Amino acid sequence: RPARFVLDPAFTVGEVSPRLFGSFVEHLGRCVYTGIFEPDHPTADEAGLRGDVLALVRELGVTALRYPGGNYVSGYRWEDSVGPADERPRRLDPAWRSTETNRFGLSEFIDFVKKAGPQAEPMMAVNLGTRGVAEALQLQEYANHPSGTALSDLRVAHGDKEPFGIRLWCLGNEMDGPWQTGHKTAEEYGRLAAETARAMRQLDRDVELVACGSSSQAMDTFAAWEATVLAETYDLVDYVSLHAYYEELDGDRDSFLASAVDMESFIENVVATCDHVGARLKSKKKINLSFDEWNVWYQSRFEAEAAAGPLDWPEAPRLLEDNYSVTDAVVFGSLLIALLRHADRVTVACLAQLVNVIAPIMTEPGGPAWRQTTFYPFAQASRYGRGQVLDLRVDSPTYETRKYGEVPLLHATAVRDTDTGAVTVFAVNRSRSAALPLDVTLHGLPISQIAEHSVLSDADPDARNTLTDPERVTPHPGVGAVLRDGELAVTLEPLSWTVIRLS
Numbered sequence: 118r119p120a121r122f123v124l125d126p127a128f129t130v131g132e133v134s135p136r137l138f139g140s141f142v143e144h145l146g147r148c149v150y151t152g153i154f155e156p157d158h159p160t161a162d163e164a165g166l167r168g169d170v171l172a173l174v175r176e177l178g179v180t181a182l183r184y185p186g187g188n189y190v191s192g193y194r195w196e197d198s199v200g201p202a203d204e205r206p207r208r209l210d211p212a213w214r215s216t217e218t219n220r221f222g223l224s225e226f227i228d229f230v231k232k233a234g235p236q237a238e239p240m241m242a243v244n245l246g247t248r249g250v251a252e253a254l255q256l257q258e259y260a261n262h263p264s265g266t267a268l269s270d271l272r273v274a275h276g277d278k279e280p281f282g283i284r285l286w287c288l289g290n291e292m293d294g295p296w297q298t299g300h301k302t303a304e305e306y307g308r309l310a311a312e313t314a315r316a317m318r319q320l321d322r323d324v325e326l327v328a329c330g331s332s333s334q335a336m337d338t339f340a341a342w343e344a345t346v347l348a349e350t351y352d353l354v355d356y357v358s359l360h361a362y363y364e365e366l367d368g369d370r371d372s373f374l375a376s377a378v379d380m381e382s383f384i385e386n387v388v389a390t391c392d393h394v395g396a397r398l399k400s401k402k403k404i405n406l407s408f409d410e411w412n413v414w415y416q417s418r419f420e421a422e423a424a425a426g427p428l429d430w431p432e433a434p435r436l437l438e439d440n441y442s443v444t445d446a447v448v449f450g451s452l453l454i455a456l457l458r459h460a461d462r463v464t465v466a467c468l469a470q471l472v473n474v475i476a477p478i479m480t481e482p483g484g485p486a487w488r489q490t491t492f493y494p495f496a497q498a499s500r501y502g503r504g505q506v507l508d509l510r511v512d513s514p515t516y517e518t519r520k521y522g523e524v525p526l527l528h529a530t531a532v533r534d535t536d537t538g539a540v541t542v543f544a545v546n547r548s549r550s551a552a553l554p555l556d557v558t559l560h561g562l563p564i565s566q567i568a569e570h571s572v573l574s575d576a577d578p579d580a581r582n583t584l585t586d587p588e589r590v591t592p593h594p595g596v597g598a599v600l601r602d603g604e605l606a607v608t609l610e611p612l613s614w615t616v617i618r619l620s
């Protein structure tokens with residue numbers, strides 16, 4: 118039987134925040150060095166930023182850019198990353214056992230953000246692992262205060278006359294994780310986050326602050342962590358963070374294809390926890406969600422490599438350089454759909470990461486840059502997933518998975534552009550072998566044509582883009598979709614990501 122749903126502008130989830138299409142630049146592996154920054158590269162600009170990478174970043178359509186970590190931030194000394202580049206210290210980075218040259222720092226990052234596209238904005242993390250309130254305040258003053266104080270004048274002396282105007286700040290990173298440098302209990306972190314938030318607001322009432330939630334839904338402390346941290350910080354922060362990575366384990370591809378089931382339940386459980394704390398505090402305020410690390414990541418491969426031998430402090434090593442298949446891109450598209458379906462509460466999200474490190478963009482030092490399979494769903498969602506998310510009640514045939522039980526074959530969302538009235542449907546068919554017919558009924562929508570029908574799928578579900586074959590996988594035009602008398606009929610290819618633009 119076909120899957121079905123109704124598109125009706127009277128039923129909406131909420132407005133998509135532009136920040137839903139954020140990404141992440143961490144000092145990790147080759148994300149920064151030979152990723153976005155390579156002064157000797159033939160396409161580098163006067164600041165050392167790779168022009169070929171910047172062009173792809175703009176095409177990707179990223180918005181909030183989280184920096185400088187990640188686990189890296191828990192050893193970060195902001196003052197090492199400012200001032201004349203050749204005078205900056207080399208430091209050991211305990212998180213990734215690498216040597217950090219600090220050749221690229223805060224000012225270079227802000228310059229990168231300015232060139233990364235019209236909606237790009239910085240999202241800066243402060244170190245609450247090995248540092249605290251004082252250093253957070255110093256960084257905020259250096260970055261954001263116009264002038265006339267020691268730290269703001271230091272920024273001006275370093276060549277940045279204009280303040281950086283950073284609005285969005287993360288209060289540490291994954292502080293629930295035992296792997297985190299300076300890991301804390303929920304009570305310890307909740308107090309520190311509250312005091313840091315209070316102090317940062319004393320400097321500037323309008324900053325937007327993200328408290329650390331759980332590193333995944335599978336953490337033993339999940340939900341209790343959020344409840345304890347929010348009990349301390351509820352009135353002081355705007356967001357709580359979520360992180361989730363998915364991979365195919367033990368050859369169980371059917372469960373992997375249903376990864377968004379976990380992501381959606383994670384979101385709903387965090388919303389429930391936030392609202393529970395709000396109810397206990399009799400607060401009218403709602404805490405929103407910052408899903409500031411999400412992706413497919415073959416973490417088991419990374420852990421096996423790390424166990425085989427710790428790194429011996431290299432500079433910019435090849436770390437976490439996953440090469441994504443068509444199957445990975447379909448799961449990735451489904452994760453995007455999960456975020457859009459919860460756009461009422463998930464108002465910040467960052468694809469982790471941007472270049473080379475579990476990234477949609479890959480580079481070769483001195484060589485080319487290219488798009489991974491996952492580049493395409495993100496670029497399409499960022500471009501067309503703007504406006505109001507429609508509330509879809511999806512009726513779909515199901516399949517059985519080991520991890521999540523019975524799961525719908527169709528995962529879908531639709532976004533209405535409120536200026537033009539155009540609607541874009543994003544859909545994933547999770548079946549590995551069968552096409553899925555889909556019937557969509559349009560109610561009250563001034564739609565007359567299918568403006569675009571794009572599909573990402575391949576006869577080889579393991580096909581990928583590589584240095585030697587960078588365009589092996591690209592979206593292709595879909596065939597056979599029919600729009601007649603307010604009914605759209607389309608057949609979704611097996612294991613596919615589909616975008617249908619109706620105007």
Ligand code: AHR
Binds near residue numbers: 187189410469470
């Ligand atoms: O994105 C890679 C790493 O994953 C980040 O540094 C950390 O926050 C998470 O565990």
